[in-house]
Amino acid sequence: MSEFPHSTVVTVPFGEPRLARIASESLQVDRELSGDKLVRTISVDDANLVVSFTANSLRVLRVSINGFMDSLILVTRTLEAFA
Numbered sequence: 622m623s624e625f626p627h628s629t630v631v632t633v634p635f636g637e638p639r640l641a642r643i644a645s646e647s648l649q650v651d652r653e654l655s656g657d658k659l660v661r662t663i664s665v666d667d668a669n670l671v672v673s674f675t676a677n678s679l680r681v682l683r684v685s686i687n688g689f690m691d692s693l694i695l696v697t698r699t700l701e702a703f704a
Contacts, residue, residue, distance in 0.1 A: 630673045634668060645670055648670075
């Protein structure tokens with residue numbers, strides 16, 4: 622069995638590549654606190670932010686996604702206000 626058997630990919634459309642890159646750079650500075658239990662990768666595909674989560678348990682996966690979404694909401698609101 623894999624060390625990280627649970628995974629999901631979240632794709633967030635931003636409308637333009639520049640905004641997706643800004644969001645990616647803003648969110649990448651926040652490292653996962655449970656690095657031994659979860660792997661998170663952030664990339665940009667055209668105007669989409671693509672985030673992959675792989676975790677050793679569903680609980681860790683859920684908590685990580687919830688925390689990421691909170692940060693994503695903050696970033697998108699900031700982009701709406703200033704970009």
